Amino acid sequence: MSLKRPILLTLLAIGWGLAMFFGGWVLRGGMSSPGGALPQPAPQAQAGPGLPLLDEAWSKVRESYVGEVPSDTLRNYGAVRGAIQTLNDRFSIFIEPQIRAVERDQQRGSFGGVGATLFINDEGQIVLTPIRDAPAEKAGLKANDILLAIDGVPLAPKPELNEVLLRIRGDVGTIVNLTVGRGADRYELRIVRAVIETPSTTWRIVTSTAGAKAGVIAIQSFTARTPEEVKRAILELRRDGVTGMVLDLRDNGGGLLNASIEVASQFIADGVVLLERRREQTDVSFRASGGGFATSMPLVVLVNANSASASEIVAGALQDNGRAKLVGTKTYGKGSAQYIYDLSDGSSVHVTFAKWYTPRGRSIDGVGLIPDIDLARPEDEARRGQDSQLAAALAILFP
Amino acid sequence: MNQPAPSRSTQILRGTALALVGVFAGMIIFAMGIAAGITLTRGDFSFRGASAFPPPGTATGSISVTPAARAAEVDQKLINETLAQLRNNWYGELPSSDALTNGAIRGMVAALGDDFTAYVEPKYARMLEDDASGSFEGIGATLRSVNGAGIQIVRVFDGFPAAKAGVQSGDAIESVNGVKVATLSATEVAALIRGPGGTPVVLRLRRADTPKPFEITVVRGKIVIPLVTSKMIGTGTDKIGYVSLYDFSANARQQLEPRIRELLDQKPKGLILDLRDNPGGLLSQAVEVGDLFLPEGDFIIERDQAGNVKRLRTTNSGIAQTIPLAVLVNGGSASASEIVAGAIQDYGRGQVIGETTFGKGSVQLPKTLSNGAQLRITIERWFTPKDRAIHGTGIAPDITVARSSEDSKANRDPQLDAAVNFLQTGVKPAP
Numbered sequence: 001m002s003l004k005r006p007i008l009l010t011l012l013a014i015g016w017g018l019a020m021f022f023g024g025w026v027l028r029g030g031m032s033s034p035g036g037a038l039p040q041p042a043p044q045a046q047a048g049p050g051l052p053l054l055d056e057a058w059s060k061v062r063e064s065y066v067g068e069v070p071s072d073t074l075r076n077y078g079a080v081r082g083a084i085q086t087l088n089d090r091f092s093i094f095i096e097p098q099i100r101a102v103e104r105d106q107q108r109g110s111f112g113g114v115g116a117t118l119f120i121n122d123e124g125q126i127v128l129t130p131i132r133d134a135p136a137e138k139a140g141l142k143a144n145d146i147l148l149a150i151d152g153v154p155l156a157p158k159p160e161l162n163e164v165l166l167r168i169r170g171d172v173g174t175i176v177n178l179t180v181g182r183g184a185d186r187y188e189l190r191i192v193r194a195v196i197e198t199p200s201t202t203w204r205i206v207t208s209t210a211g212a213k214a215g216v217i218a219i220q221s222f223t224a225r226t227p228e229e230v231k232r233a234i235l236e237l238r239r240d241g242v243t244g245m246v247l248d249l250r251d252n253g254g255g256l257l258n259a260s261i262e263v264a265s266q267f268i269a270d271g272v273v274l275l276e277r278r279r280e281q282t283d284v285s286f287r288a289s290g291g292g293f294a295t296s297m298p299l300v301v302l303v304n305a306n307s308a309s310a311s312e313i314v315a316g317a318l319q320d321n322g323r324a325k326l327v328g329t330k331t332y333g334k335g336s337a338q339y340i341y342d343l344s345d346g347s348s349v350h351v352t353f354a355k356w357y358t359p360r361g362r363s364i365d366g367v368g369l370i371p372d373i374d375l376a377r378p379e380d381e382a383r384r385g386q387d388s389q390l391a392a393a394l395a396i397l398f399p
Numbered sequence: 400m401n402q403p404a405p406s407r408s409t410q411i412l413r414g415t416a417l418a419l420v421g422v423f424a425g426m427i428i429f430a431m432g433i434a435a436g437i438t439l440t441r442g443d444f445s446f447r448g449a450s451a452f453p454p455p456g457t458a459t460g461s462i463s464v465t466p467a468a469r470a471a472e473v474d475q476k477l478i479n480e481t482l483a484q485l486r487n488n489w490y491g492e493l494p495s496s497d498a499l500t501n502g503a504i505r506g507m508v509a510a511l512g513d514d515f516t517a518y519v520e521p522k523y524a525r526m527l528e529d530d531a532s533g534s535f536e537g538i539g540a541t542l543r544s545v546n547g548a549g550i551q552i553v554r555v556f557d558g559f560p561a562a563k564a565g566v567q568s569g570d571a572i573e574s575v576n577g578v579k580v581a582t583l584s585a586t587e588v589a590a591l592i593r594g595p596g597g598t599p600v601v602l603r604l605r606r607a608d609t610p611k612p613f614e615i616t617v618v619r620g621k622i623v624i625p626l627v628t629s630k631m632i633g634t635g636t637d638k639i640g641y642v643s644l645y646d647f648s649a650n651a652r653q654q655l656e657p658r659i660r661e662l663l664d665q666k667p668k669g670l671i672l673d674l675r676d677n678p679g680g681l682l683s684q685a686v687e688v689g690d691l692f693l694p695e696g697d698f699i700i701e702r703d704q705a706g707n708v709k710r711l712r713t714t715n716s717g718i719a720q721t722i723p724l725a726v727l728v729n730g731g732s733a734s735a736s737e738i739v740a741g742a743i744q745d746y747g748r749g750q751v752i753g754e755t756t757f758g759k760g761s762v763q764l765p766k767t768l769s770n771g772a773q774l775r776i777t778i779e780r781w782f783t784p785k786d787r788a789i790h791g792t793g794i795a796p797d798i799t800v801a802r803s804s805e806d807s808k809a810n811r812d813p814q815l816d817a818a819v820n821f822l823q824t825g826v827k828p829a830p
Contacts, residue, residue, distance in 0.1 A: 051478060051500045054507060057518070057774055058473065060766045061511070064778045066704050070510045072473045080481045082506015085582055086494045087485070094481075279490050341484045349481050353488040 054079055073345075080349065089352050091338055097346035098162045105169065106198065107256060109225030112172040113196040116141060118165070124158045128180060131196070139191045142182060149179035169193070200255075201229035205240055206390070212398040213241055216390065218248035219263070222255030222310040227262035234266060234293040244298040244397035246390065247314070250328060254309025257337060261286055264317040267324070269295040272359035273317040276337065283357070288317075299324040300393035303371060308332035316358035316369050326371040327393045335364025478503065497521075501772070505582055513777050514544055515763055517584035521771035526590035536596035539622045540566060541678060541731075544585040549573075552604075553731055554676050556624055564617040566602065573603040573612050586775070596620050626651065629658040631665060632815075637823050638665070640722075641815075643673035644688065647680025647735040652687035659691065659719055669723035669822030671815070672739075675753060679734025682711070682762070689739050691717045692724060693746055699738050700782040701762075713742075723825075724749030725818035728796060733757035741783035741794045750821055752798045753814045760789025798827055 062069055070078070081094045095103065105111035115134020121127050126147040130137035149155060150167045168176060170193050178189045203217045215237030219226060237245065247267070254260075264273045265288040276284045301315050301324045312331050318324040335357070338350040355365050362369075373396070377389050485493060494502070501520045508518050519527070529535070539559025545551050550572045555562045572580055575591040583591075592600055596619050605612045629642045640662030644655060662670065672692070679685075682699075689698050695715040702708055726740050726749055737756045743749050760781040766774045780790050800817040821827060 051475065051503050053500050053768060053770055054475070054478070054503055055473060056768055057504050057772075058507060060768075060774055061508070061516070061776060064704060064764060064766075064776050065511065065513075065516065066702075066761065066777050066780055067511065067513060070512075074510050075473060075507050076475070076477045078506040078508070078510030079478055079503040080506065082509065082582075083478065083481060083499045083503040084485070085506065086498050086502035087489060087491065088579070089491070092489070279492075336490065339484070339488055341480070343477055343480050345477060347477070349484055351484050351488050352490045354490055 051079070051083075077347065080347075084349060084351075087352075089336075091334070091336055091350065092352045093350050095348045095350065098160075098166055100342070100346060100348045101166055102162050103348075106221075107223055109200060109223035110195055110197045111169055112174070112193045113169045114139075114141075114176060114178070114191045114193060115196050116168075118147065118161070120159075120161055126155065126159055126161070126164055128178075134196065135191050135194050136178075136189070139189045140187065141178070141180065141189055141191075145180035145182050145187070147178060148181050148186065151177050152179070154179075197225070198223070199229060200226045201233055203233035203237060205237065205242060206246075206394065208394050208398045210398060212243055214244040214246055214394055214397055215240070215242035216246045216248055218250075219252055219311075221252055222257075222259035222263065224256060224259065226255070226259040227266070230263050230266055231293055238293070238297075242297075244300075244394075245294060246300050246302060246393045246397070247318075247324070248302045248390075249307045249311040249315055250302050250304040250389070251306040252308070252311040253306060253332075254311055254334065257310060257313070260310035260313045262289065264314045265289040266292040267294050267297075267299055267318060268292060268321050271317075271321045274313050274359065275357040275361060276354045277357065278354045285359075298397050300396050301326050302389050302393055303328040303331050303369065304377070304389075305329050305332055305368075308334040312364050312369055313356060316362065316364060319369065319372070320359040320362070325373060325396055326369060327373040327375060327396070328371050328389050329374065329376050330370055331364075331368040333364060333366050333368035335367070497770075500770070502582070504772070504774075508774070513761075515759065515761055515775070516777045517544070517586060517763075517775045519584060519586050519590075519765075519773040519775065523583075523587040523590045524767070524771055524773045526593075527586070527773075530590065530593055534595060535593045536619045536621050537593050538564075538566070538600065538617045538619060539624075541676075542572070542585050542588055542592075545571075549581050550583070550585055550588045553678075556622065559622050559624075560617045560620045564615050566604070566615055566617065567606065570604040570606050573605055575603075576601050584775075586773075594619055627654045627658050629662060631662060631667065632671075632819055633823075636668060638667050639819050639822050640665070640667040640670045641673065642671070643675075644677055646677055647684040647688065649681060649684065651680065651684040652691065655688060656691060656718065663719065663722065667722070669725065670719060671725045671727060671818045671822070672749075673727040673815075674732045674736040674740060675727050675729040675814070676731035677733070677736040678731065678757075679736055679759070682735065682738075685735035685738045686711050686713060688735075689713050689742050692719050692739075693717060693742060693748055694720055696746070697784040698742050699784070700786055701779050702782065703779045723822050725822055726751045727814055727818055728753045728756050728794065729802070729814070730754055730757055730793075732794075733759040737789045737794050738781060738783070741787060741789060744794065744797065745783050745785040745787070750798055750818075750827070751794060751796045752818045752821065753796050753800055753802075755795050755799075756789075756793040758789065758791050758793035760791075800828075 058075060077094065077096060084092050084094050114136040115131040116128045116136040117131065118126050118128050128141060128145045128147055129143045130141040147155060147164065155164065170176060172193055172195050174193050176191055176193060178191060180187050180189060200221050200223045201217060201219050203215060205213050206216055207213050217230060217233045219230065261273050268288040269292060270288055270290065272285045272287055274286050276286065299318065301318055303311065303315050303326050307315065308331065312335065315326055315331065319326050335355055336352045337354040337356060339353050340348050340350050342348045357363055373392055375389055375392050381387060482499065504518050508516055538561040539556040540552050540561040541554045542550055543553050552566060552568055552570045552572065555566050555568050572588060574580060575588060578591060580588045594600060599616050599618050601614055601616050603612050603614050624645055626645050626648065627642060632639045632641050642655060642658050644651060686698055690713045693713045695713060697710050698713045699711045700708060724743065726743055728736065728740050728751055732740065733756065737760060740751050740756060744751050761777045762779040763775040764778045766776060768774055782788055798817060798821065800814045802812060802814050806813060817828060
């Protein structure tokens with residue numbers, strides 16, 4: 001794959017932060033259907049007074065608070081946040097509309113954009129870097145250009161990254177004009193938005209000392225595109241003659257539940273992928289969908305303490321079905337599932353609706369998965385281009 | 400020196416008792432996040448004249464009454480949608496609707512971004528009332544609410560239960576008797592900690608240098624801390640008088656004045672007023688204490704929501720208007736302490752020595768809601784005579800001297816030393 005991935009992910013990580021890390025989501029309403037796999041009671045927003053005491057308290061604030069009283073919108077966001085906090089569950093959260101929009105793009109795995117990464121430098125300016133061959137580069141954007149205005153509207157002195165991101169993005173085929181500063185010069189760039197994909201999966205071939213070829217598939221997060229990417233990876237690697245595979249789920253914080261089931265299904269011919277337990281209901285088991293492309297290829301899974309949620313589902317399914325050994329360190333232990341509800345004004349709430357268990361009924365939540373080969377990766381290895389965990393995986397594939 | 404120390408079964412009691420007075424009087428002032436309660440009432444209510452806050456039951460003939468509260472009915476669709484989702488799908492047991500309401504109000508209040516506007520839910524408001532009966536005792540510590548960091552112990556008083564049990568200043572409280580306090584206001588946590596003397600309270604604490612939270616059991620007891628202490632430092636012509644004031648409670652001036660007179664009678668070269676860790680108190684007492692040291696003039700400027708400005712003035716009756724003066728302050732000096740230090744600085748009356756003060760220049764008014772809860776709303780901000788803001792910024796000392804925890808442990812006091820040295824030599828140390 002190209003070099004652009006890490007930068008792109010860095011960018012996404014900025015607007016995305018921990019939310020992605022704590023993924024493990026099922027989407028409701030909005031963008032994609034979970035494929036009918038889940039029972040979905042229709043949300044019943046009841047008409048009614050809500051919480052009348054809120055108005056009473058707020059009228060007192062309006063009457064005498066010394067400072068500026070926030071807008072009704074912010075008032076309600078605060079109230080929703082406060083109500084959700086009483087659940088005492090850090091995965092049940094409220095997300096404001098702008099952040100939700102960025103989140104939606106991320107889960108979708110693609111959006112209409114210009115093809116540039118951005119970050120905020122120490123002076124609070126937005127620094128742009130073009131992605132190779134994408135529209136922004138073709139329009140003349142250079143690395144380290146400073147963004148000054150979007151469609152002629154100057155940026156606020158301390159711009160909010162998500163806000164800028166959303167103003168740059170838009171429907172495919174539409175035009176956005178960016179004013180950028182480069183040294184003392186200013187440039188106007190007219191850019192036609194195109195589909196910008198945010199791949200979640202990379203793959204490559206490594207050769208053991210004995211000359212055996214293994215395919216390494218690394219998944220950074222589980223987006224709606226991930227299953228297709230993994231299928232393509234498997235087909236390409238098989239075509240290139242690999243005789244074993246390594247599924248690298250290290251530092252994969254999770255993502256969409258359905259993507260994880262589909263990915264597990266690529267490696268398991270038949271069987272249970274996970275059990276889901278909800279309030280006052282019997283467990284629901286999710287089975288492999290069948291037709292996987294690599295159900296018999298020798299397989300090892302790499303995990304670490306940052307492998308969470310959807311990653312743990314895949315790893316747990318492969319481990320419990322005796323399909324693969326896990327190599328690395330104990331996983332994060334996030335075994336709860338959140339629905340994401342888009343509220344009427346574009347904000348959303350994440351609500352924990354279930355806990356997940358591995359096919360053999362092992363709890364993931366708060367526990368994590370214990371690898372078959374417990375092996376930590378020394379911190380300086382990445383810098384030196386070494387990977388003892390991958391080496392251990394290869395040693396299992398090609399003893 | 401033989402003045403009877405005022406009995407105070409912890410300052411928490413003092414605060415809450417006085418807070419309750421405040422509820423009846425309709426006006427609370429100086430409410431400090433330091434839960435030990437430093438929420439005191441303004442002595443002279445009628446002083447407010449056309450106040451928007453008539454005390455309940457008062458004839459309002461001469462007092463202009465607030466127009467009926469503007470209707471604050473806000474579209475709650477978003478809240479209804481959220482509650483429906485929680486009801487339908489939340490994995491665990493749904494909190495009661497009272498709990499959800501309390502949470503929502505907390506969240507709403509948090510949207511103000513003001514550390515001092517606080518919600519006290521009915522359960523804790525009732526505890527505060529029970530506490531006012533005087534039968535509750537405390538542990539000898541002060542607390543405050545730190546934005547985003549929960550409830551923190553500001554000060555632990557030597558010789559009292561918290562100190563004896565090993566509680567340290569700077570400890571963050573995770574839970575009290577198993578009740579998590581992350582979302583509670585300092586006032587509520589203080590109510591949880593207090594209880595009958597001799598009974599235990601279990602605090603779960605986090606400490607910077609300790610990897611995991613740990614529990615300490617503290618047995619509640621009577622806390623008696625002298626309001627004023629005084630002493631003479633040194634001898635001969637170089638001797639310096641020293642007074643400390645613990646807080647600005649109702650008889651602050653009454654107790655402070657004779658001690659200062661006693662010291663002045665011995666003709667010291669200078670006087671030190673120690674306001675370190677003094678969390679504030681009555682505004683009227685801030686004026687009274689300032690009056691001891693300052694000439695006649697503006698003492699404090701108050702501004703409310705509507706931009707109304709009120710000035711409180713000192714008279715010319717002070718007994719210590721000319722003696723060289725140093726005021727000791729630190730990060731625990733708040734509210735009334737900051738007003739006094741700020742005014743002394745503005746008048747060039749003395750040197751403020753130590754560390755930047757807390758930065759609380761606001762007044763809270765408690766309002767009782769129909770569910771029995773209390774909403775303490777910041778209604779005014781204060782400014783020094785030269786119109787410098789106190790809120791958020793605090794008062795920066797003229798001579799900055801830190802006191803580390805090592806200093807405290809070793810009983811060293813470089814701030815006091817610097818004050819004595821300044822008053823004896825008249826020379827400010829190089830910064």
